[in-house]
Amino acid sequence: IQLTQSPSFLSASVGDRVTITCRASQGISSYLTWYQQKPGKAPRLLIYTASTLQSGVPSRFSGSGSGTEFTLAISSLQPEDFATYYCQQLNSYPITFGQGTRLEIK
Amino acid sequence: EVQLVESGGGLVQPGGSLRLSCAAAGFTFSSYAMNWVRQAPGKGLEWVSTISNSGERTYHADSVKGRFTIARDNSQNTLYLQMDSLRADDTALYYCVTYSFTSVSRRFDCWGQGTLVTVSS
Numbered sequence: 001i002q003l004t005q006s007p008s009f010l011s012a013s014v015g016d017r018v019t020i021t022c023r024a025s026q027g028i029s030s031y032l033t034w035y036q037q038k039p040g041k042a043p044r045l046l047i048y049t050a051s052t053l054q055s056g057v058p059s060r061f062s063g064s065g066s067g068t069e070f071t072l073a074i075s076s077l078q079p080e081d082f083a084t085y086y087c088q089q090l091n092s093y094p095i096t097f098g099q100g101t102r103l104e105i106k
Numbered sequence: 107e108v109q110l111v112e113s114g115g116g117l118v119q120p121g122g123s124l125r126l127s128c129a130a131a132g133f134t135f136s137s138y139a140m141n142w143v144r145q146a147p148g149k150g151l152e153w154v155s156t157i158s159n160s161g162e163r164t165y166h167a168d169s170v171k172g173r174f175t176i177a178r179d180n181s182q183n184t185l186y187l188q189m190d191s192l193r194a195d196d197t198a199l200y201y202c203v204t205y206s207f208t209s210v211s212r213r214f215d216c217w218g219q220g221t222l223v224t225v226s227s
Binding site: 031033035037042043044045048049053054087088090093094095096097098099100 | 201
């Protein structure tokens with residue numbers, strides 16, 4: 001199952017609302033996970049099962065979708081949110097990741 | 107606190123072998139499926155392998171099938187990745203990751219800091 005994230009690169013300002021889309025090549029139910037990765041760090045789980053916020057993750061992050069189209073939204077960007085974001089499908093093997101979306105400060 | 111500490115990475119020649127280890131602490135290791143995920147320099151994340159909590163079931167990416175083997179020792183709280191016939195495109199940071207898997211949710215929730223494997227002559 002291929003996952004295609006859009007956009008691949010996003011430039012935004014502190015306080016902006018941004019959305020990242022992840023499209024699956026076939027239906028994956030709700031087994032879609034989002035991760036955040038900062039340079040030199042391991043990925044951090046943000047959202048699982050499409051819309052469940054991981055414990056400790058700020059409520060400005062939200063996820064939605066099912067089937068083949070999913071969205072990660074950040075309601076009001078904070079300086080610490082500038083990072084790369086990956087989606088991942090856990091519906092079936094082989095497990096796959098999207099190519100990543102790099103979010104940079106405008 | 108969950109701790110995952112990878113080791114065993116290093117420089118190896120093409121065609122060589124390495125065995126990665128991941129020492130787990132702070133949770134009931136034998137209750138969790140485990141994974142290896144890799145990231146080539148400057149690239150995205152790539153799933154490599156998964157092993158069930160008991161070790162009875164394993165899954166590997168096509169890119170490593172027949173060359174890599176995931177294994178675990180629940181008595182030692184340790185996850186392994188045996189890597190044979192290494193190629194230059196196996197060069198990456200290898201992460202050990204827990205897999206929480208229930209009837210209603212699935213997630214890779216805890217990640218180690220990674221161990222770097224470099225395949226070069």
